[in-house]
Amino acid sequence: MEEAPVQTPLPRLEIRNLVRRYDGRAVVNDVSLKVMPGQVTCLLGPSGCGKSTTLRIIAGVEMQDSGEIHVDGKLICDTVFRVPPERRQIGLMFQDFALFPHLSVAENVAFGLRTSRPEKRARVRELLERVHLLHHIDAFPHELSGGEQQRVALARALAPRPRIMLMDEPFSGLDNRLRDGIRDETLDILREEDTAVLLVTHEPEEAMRMADQIALMRDGRIVQQGAPYNVYNAPVDRSAMAFFSEINVIRGTVRNALTDTPFGQFLVPGAPDGLEVEIVIRPQHIKIDFDRGGRGPNPTPQDGTPARGVVERARFMGAESLLEFRMDHDGSRLKASVPNVFLPKAGTVLWLMIRRDRCFVFPVKG
Incomplete structure (x- = not known):
């Protein structure tokens, strides 16, 4: 039946x-x-x-x-x-x-x-x-x-x-x-x-x-x-991502399916050479190495290459602190959020890493 x-x-x-x-x-x-x-x-x-x-x-x-x-x-x-x-x-x-x-x-x-x-x-x-x-x-x-x-x-x-x-x-x-x-x-x-x-x-x-x-x-x-x-x-x-939270945008140009960033090269499979792309990551997915300071962190594979940043501003937001950095690599500016209170002085050098599994790559529009 x-x-x-x-x-x-x-x-x-x-x-x-x-x-x-x-x-x-x-x-x-x-x-x-x-x-x-x-x-x-x-x-x-x-x-x-x-x-x-x-x-x-x-x-x-x-x-x-x-x-x-x-x-x-x-x-x-x-x-x-x-x-x-x-x-x-x-x-x-x-x-x-x-x-x-x-x-x-x-x-x-x-x-x-x-x-x-x-x-x-x-x-x-x-x-x-x-x-x-x-x-x-x-x-x-x-x-x-x-x-x-x-x-x-x-x-x-x-x-x-x-x-x-x-x-x-x-x-x-x-x-x-x-x-x-x-x-x-x-x-x-x-x-x-x-x-x-x-x-x-x-x-x-x-x-x-x-x-x-x-x-x-x-x-x-x-x-x-x-x-x-x-x-x-x-x-x-990128616009859909930005509607829900602050974002960091790192721009690059594809060469041999790779693009350079302060955090090392990113794979952009299938993208043609010369394509302008944006690597977008939220502030909460940028990690700060608190233990090693200026000596540089020991990254895990998913964190990629560490990059040095100089604190330009730090603000306490209640549940977290928001830090703004100028990156040594290219002078670009990034934001990182840290739980609780962390307010380093302007000019402090810190090493940053990013969660590659939390990055999104989009072609530049227009």
């Missing part, structure tokens, strides 16, 4: 080849994305890259020039067919909580419900209990803190049981002390509801903390997608 084939679950949200133009310029340019039930996907990128426009198209408040949107495998919008926004079962949360000031907490949460009064009352109480605000059921928005208003906005968005939640930087207006706890609570509730979440942010740290998947956007396109670990540790280009 043959076993039944395993069915691949359908994405809760799927967008295919979305394009939106303003004055002939594509602000959303061939964007495709899938979000599964209970999954949090972050659209990450700088301001103006098309993140919020993509969200507005999915919500139905703006029309695409081409492309399709599917929910649970069913088409809800293309350039001919369009399900109205109120029938898409999509919730929205924005930086501005947009609570109605003249309505109580209970009335705000109940606003989008189209059920009987007893069912409405039960749903409101259930949600306010989940966000720990049942004791404020009769309060008005101006009587609540920013964090409490955010939780009311979440309860209101969840009340109609949306299949998808679109969130446009909803935590950016909160105090840093509150933000981590509130966004963790918010995502816990959304996952419990099996809601697919598409979150827009320009903060890499927030995306890394919250997302199951990250879609990195630039100039209207998604340039890289994947789990946070993979996007961070396997960047597609």
Whole structure:
């Protein structure tokens, strides 16, 4: 007896080849994305890259020039067919909580419900209990803190049981002390509801903390997608790497598949002679030999050749110290981060090594 084939679950949200133009310029340019039930996907990128426009198209408040949107495998919008926004079962949360000031907490949460009064009352109480605000059921928005208003906005968005939640930087207006706890609570509730979440942010740290998947956007396109670990540790280009952290860039020219650097020669297999390349490494992957000082370190094979640098500046950043060096080899400048407090004086000579397995080689663009 043959076993039944395993069915691949359908994405809760799927967008295919979305394009939106303003004055002939594509602000959303061939964007495709899938979000599964209970999954949090972050659209990450700088301001103006098309993140919020993509969200507005999915919500139905703006029309695409081409492309399709599917929910649970069913088409809800293309350039001919369009399900109205109120029938898409999509919730929205924005930086501005947009609570109605003249309505109580209970009335705000109940606003989008189209059920009987007893069912409405039960749903409101259930949600306010989940966000720990049942004791404020009769309060008005101006009587609540920013964090409490955010939780009311979440309860209101969840009340109609949306299949998808679109969130446009909803935590950016909160105090840093509150933000981590509130966004963790918010995502816990959304996952419990099996809601697919598409979150827009320009903060890499927030995306890394919250997302199951990250879609990195630039100039209207998604340039890289994947789990946070993979996007961070396997960047597609220098700009993608620089978006997540400070970087050091060492430039060189390929000769016989090798390029010279202060740390010895780097292999660039398959690159033609004369190609200008950039070897990019994060400050935390530059190592300092504290024991040998000016005598020079004994490197391991992965550390490559040691190089002398002269400290130009050292700053304490809280959890780490950031040192800026001028390299003896070619006068280039590099940054290294060191855990805890390490603040050598300007002019101090130290030997540096780099983690070759943490270096990325990219061709110079343009």
